[in-house]
Amino acid sequence: MTNSPHATGDLVLPCLNEAEALPWVLDRVPDGWRAVVVDNGSTDGSAALAERLGARVVHEPRRGFGAACHAGLLAATADLVAFCDCDATLDPAELPRVAEPVLGGTADLVLAGRRPTARGAWPLHARLGNRALSRMLRRRTGVRLSDLGPMRVARRPALLGLGLTDRRSGYPLEMVVRAADGGWRIEETEVAYRPRTGRSKVTGTWRGTWHAVNDMRAVLR
Secondary structure: OOOOOOOOEEEEEEEOOOOOOHHHHHHOOOOOEEEEEEEOOOOOOHHHHHHHOOOEEEEOOOOOHHHHHHHHHHHOOOOEEEEOOOOOOOOHHHHHHHHHHHHOOOOOEEEEEEEEOOOOOOOHHHHHHHHHHHHHHHHHHOOOOOOOOOEEEEEHHHHHHOOOOOOOOOHHHHHHHHHHHOOOOEEEEEEEEOOOOOOOOOOOOHHHHHHHHHHHHHHOO
């Protein structure tokens, strides 16, 4: 992880009570990438811990996954921006490989499909909801994805130009829909998906998954 103003890219990490996972996540941020932890109202000391571990911390008081992601995008200064969950399910060390098509100019947006590494890493209800949304996305845009992967990379000016408005769970899907409508070259790769550290706020429960799927379906209307 680097604090250099000339970093390869900024890694936006939306954070809500992830103190257990933060040390591992931040230790895995590759050289040349700068961690931007967006604290979304944590009560477990996540923000202070992230600062002690060398990350840049942005505070977004408005609750919502999209609100946190967009606050990180606005705070980022590097040309390249990546997004990644902050719960240790995804390994930031995979970023150089995920970002390579964007850096090489062969893709405008790369999403990393999740490959579960252990039983229970990706609950059945979450997989089913994701699969249904992927089919709806294909019908709406023609883009074929196996997963609406939470790890993704694109260039910051282009992302800002999408004019994203969702501030809840629909933000990741809105990004793909608007990119597809704009003619972006969208690619998918694969990364390992591990059991999360700490309690899940969304996919760990049927109710959380239901609300997330509803938010995303609204984007496709």
